[in-house]
Amino acid sequence: MSMMRASGVKDAMTATSVPPTASLMRWVIAATLPGIATMSYFFGLGVISNVVIAAVFGVALEAAVLWLRKRPIRVTLNDSSALLTGVLLGASLPPASPWWLIGVGMIAAIVVAKQLYGGLGHNPFNPAMVGYALLLVSFPTYMTLWAPPQALIPNGLWAQIAGTLPTAQLDSLSGATPLDAFKHKGEAVLASEFWATNPLPDGTLSAWRWVALAWLAGGVLLLVKRVISWHIPIAMLGSVLLLATLFYLSDPSHFASPLFHLLTGATLFGAFFIATDPVSAATSQRGKLIYGAGIGALIIIIRTVGGYPDAVAFAVLLMNLCVPLLDLYSVPRPTGHPNTSSGERP
Amino acid sequence: MSNAYDFPGGIYPPERKQRSNRSALTEAPLPSRVILTLQQHSGQAATPCVAPGDTVKVGSVIAKREGMISSDLHASISGMVSEVNATQISIEGDGQDEWLRLPPLAWQYVEPHALLERLNDSGIVGLGGAGFPTHIKARVVERHAINTLVINAAECEPYITVDDLTLRHHANEVLEGAQIIAKLCGAQHIIIGIEDNKPEAIEALKHALSNSQPISIELKVIATRYPSGGERQLIKRLLNLNVPSGGLPADVGVLCHNPGTLLAILHAVRDGQPLVSRVVTLTGEAISQPGNRWVRLGTSVRELLEQAGLNTPELHQVIQGGPMMGTPLLTLDAPVTKLTNCLIAATIEELPPPPAESPCIRCGECESVCPVALLPQQLHWYARAQDDAKLERYHLFDCIECGACSYVCPSHIPLVVDYREAKSRLRLQRIETAKAEHAKHRFEFRQARLAREEAEKQARKEARQAQQRRPSNTIAASSEKVDLRGLRIAHAAAKASVKKAEKTLARVAQEDPKQSLDDFEMQLATAQENLKAAELQLAQAREQQSSEESS
Structure with a gap:
């Protein structure tokens, strides 16, 4: 009861207190931007495509599971946590990963590691890392394809993202970290x-x-x-x-x-x-x-x-x-x- | 501050004290009608001792304390009792404001028991918010040596300025009240703890301290931080002493009193004036004349706020107490009690309803502000899961319910509400498990009462026989030898167990004010019955012996 008012005081004077959960998440997303920008500068737009695809998968999968679980969708999505998981997994993957690879990783992250355990606040494992580990173990070829520094839009970028690049050509792209x-x-x-x-x-x-x-x-x-x-x-x-x-x-x-x-x-x-x-x-x-x-x-x-x-x-x-x-x-x-x-x- | 130690955590909420601390302390108009609730203190409700139609003066006792942890209640206006029911007494005023005072006492010269009796007769309870009967608190010296009296003037909650204004206007009298308690408890030092956001009160105290003080008083100004007005937090900050968990300040030789209580004590002792009024902060954006007023107990909240220029359409809610620890009033017709220190008439913009709660992400902000160094995030988890064993092991009952955790929670979780619910659930469970024990105590009480009645009957019979014997002057030789020594020992033992029961009760009541005290009061009553019986038997035996000797 009294806490109603405690929060009330807080909202009237937000300057003194910690940002609410959603804005914590958004701050983390904002803080990834220098890293993502620098990575794109050196390793090409494939980094950004990773992040965007993973984020879209993250939000869509979260919405889908919430719908299945009959939970409020809009309010929950508003906490930005699924978006953040997508950004983090996207930033961890080798540049220009094929969309299906990212999709598999995000299913593991959002559906299995997060929502099946009860959603935000209840997952015992870091969702992005569950997705990453699953991909690393299941698709080692794709996960070790880290190209050397290259142009912003390297050859074959789009085909690579679409997953239509022949495997032989994939190898030629690869470098070592x-x-x-x-x-x-x-x-x-x-x-x-x-x-x-x-x-x-x-x-x-x-x-x-x-x-x-x-x-x-x-x-x-x-x-x-x-x-x-x-x-x-x-x-x-x-x-x-x-x-x-x-x-x-x-x-x-x-x-x-x-x-x-x-x-x-x-x-x-x-x-x-x-x-x-x-x-x-x-x-x-x-x-x-x-x-x-x-x-x-x-x-x-x-x-x-x-x-x-x-x-x-x-x-x-x-x-x-x-x-x-x-x-x-x-x-x-x-x-x-x-x-x-x-x-x-x- | 240079000479202050520290407690962990703490927060800096907006203070909003300027709204009520800019105008002088004034008297609220005399109410034409008051409603005095029978429970305006911790412990058991008082029992009415007036009936409708009785005329009373200001200061007439209208309800007597019931059991040990309880307090007398006095009429706060003169007039006629109009209604007495199970929870409250109403008085219609005659507008005369006629007083009935007790004789003044010169506290420097009277015996401690006279002072204690005066505190009891005046219905003084702690005015800081807990409402613990002061005469019981003062009896702490029977069990603990008290070294330091702390005047808790920190007043760390936003909005409230009662202590601030009390000290600005009555610094000398508050200090004199402190001298009374220090003398009564044998304290050698008095320390005033006050936050640095009250410069006028600090100035007034410095001025008052320039007068000579029988027991030395030290003024310690501490940096403003919530909740430094918590008893344990203040003691840590002023004296660097840790009050043990589940213990009392007395365990480290400290007694804490609020300035308002000390002022009431002085009025009771020096002027013979029982507790019939108190200072209340009227504040919030929905009133146009905020400030502090001397208010007669039982005045209706609505009347008070209307006198302060209440803007009813703007009013969202009225909070009794501060915004962190207070409670919303369900009706404006509630009366002011001994516990009403502040009334906040808030608009919706001022204290809006909280946003929807989102899941705990275990960020740990709550942990970093907890003044007791608990893990609020874990307690939250276990409170929701009703994992009682874990709650106790994570020290739920050490929580002082200050609300710092809820204040910083980014997920807007009403943490303290959860803890309160969990605490009352656990208290209920304790009562359930103690039921068998309670039944046993009830049986023992009955036995003791019967024994006492038997002893009384016996005494009356003996007295009659003695009277019959005396004229005839013949003595029937008592066949059985009177075991005077055995009875003396039994009497001493009964006396000791009364003391012990009192001690336990006082301790339990202070440690956890929300704990049900029935069982402890029952045990005390049992011990008292036993003592009465032992006294009677002893007196009787002595009589018998002396009459044998004289023969």
Whole structure:
């Protein structure tokens, strides 16, 4: 009852308070724009087509499931969460992915990972990452087709999006991401030798760095606007840097440098846009720190010891699995409770 | 502020205090009719002791306290009692405003029990909002050493300016009231905690503090932040002490009082004037003359607001208390009670209805503003799921219902409403599980009452026999030896168990004001019956012994 008025005070004076849920989502979407723009600049309009197709799929699928579930459609769509999931999955895919691939990914994300669990606020797993992981496991050829930096409208763009490009031609388009190349350099090759061979097409490394910095800029915007809290990104980046440094110092000739881990692949994108999804993350501040640190650690472990060159999706999903446990064991001690473990173990 | 410690979380809602703090504190016109509800304090409702047709003066007792946690009620205008029913007493005024005062007490010289009795007789309860009977609160010294008296003048809720205006106009008297309580409780320090958004009140206090004070008083100005006026939050901020969970400020040697209560205490002691009026903030965009008024208890809210220039078409709702923790009034015909500190006549633009709720996305904003460091997002989840075990383990009952979490929630979830519902559900469950226990206590009470009646009968019989014996001057040798020592021990034990029952009751009532007290009151009554019986038996045995000795 009284909270009616609490909200009332808030709405009359929005300047002092946190934006409502829908505008939180819209802020996140807005903050992806520098990253998406920079990626398009280096990798062509295929990036934007990914995002647009995924967003359309996201909204349409959400509306369809809501209709089937007999839930209010317009009000729910208004929270922009399906749109955001589309933007995030679209931005994660290799540029100019065929429309059906994006569609399959979005079905996994919106229908399975989100709506079947009860919709916004109830999904235990990050929907975009469920979609991404499903695609990576099911369609590895398409998912590793990351072209080197290229023109804004490369040859065959439209055919590629339409899914009509012959497979033989697809291969000719493909390049390797820096993480990919480093991963598959071979055990015998020293890091210094590898870089000396100039393994990547010109400008690849710097393109990836610019994209990473653009994601960082978007992330800083979210932090400044208090849309996300600092706990998860800082813990995650901290643990990436710490573990990468340990590996690197133990054998610089074999392991990539911490900066390489930070500035290539999806590390920064993941830290600010993926891991910070509050619904599937740990909820207490202490839990968020452990959650973020766990994701960072898993990223480095999978990248260096595991089978995948980048690992943000799997690291996030694995930590999603740990959230109930983290939530249970990271309850803060309320004021007035004695400083013993009994107060912390619910 | 330099010398303030801190509690976690907190928010900065718009203050909106300027609307009511710009005009001086004035007297509201004498109402022609008052309705005094029997329950205007925590604990049990008072029992009427007048009948329709009785004439009363201002200050006449019209209802007596019932049980231990309760309070007397006095007529707030002079005139005739027109109606007495189960919940309220109505008085038609005669316009004479004739008073019936108690004799003044010089608090510096009287015994503590006289002061306690005066607080009891004057119907003083905490005027900050909880309405806990002051004489019970003052008896805390029987169990705890009190070191510091905190004057809680933080007044952190938006809109309310009662303490602000009370201090501007009556700083000296509030401080004198504090001296009374400090003396009564043996406190060695008095600290005033006040937020820095009340410069005039702070100035008035500084001026008043230039007079010599028997017990030293320290003024601590703290930065404005909601909810620093919460008892625990203020104690943390002023003294860096953590009141234990489920405990009382007294557990860390602190007693908190609101300035209005201290002023009422002074009036009761120095002037013999019972609690018949209080200061109420009248504010909101729907009245044209906002401000603070001295209002007689029982005055109708409608009358008050109309006198303040109520614009009825603009009025959306009236809130009693502040916008964060208060409750909307269902009818304007409700009377002012001892608990009415503020009436907000709000327009719809001012306090609009909340937007539709959307799902919790676990963003954790609520956690970062919780002044108790709870996890509101998890409590929300478990409250909706009615997972009671989890609710208790996530410390639901530590929630002070300040509303900071609901205030910041981006999904507009009425979190505190959920917590209140969950709390009352859990309280009900506790009562259910305690039913068997309660039945046992009822049985014990009955046994005790019967035993006491038996003892009384016995005493009367003995007295009769003694009278018959005396003229004849013959003594029937008592065959059985009187066990005086055993009776003395039984009497002491009965006395101790009364004390214990009182202690438990006072504690429970203060720890959770919404807890049902019936069972505890029953246990206390049982102990009192036992004590009476023991007293009678002891007196009788002593009589018998002395008569044996004299023979």
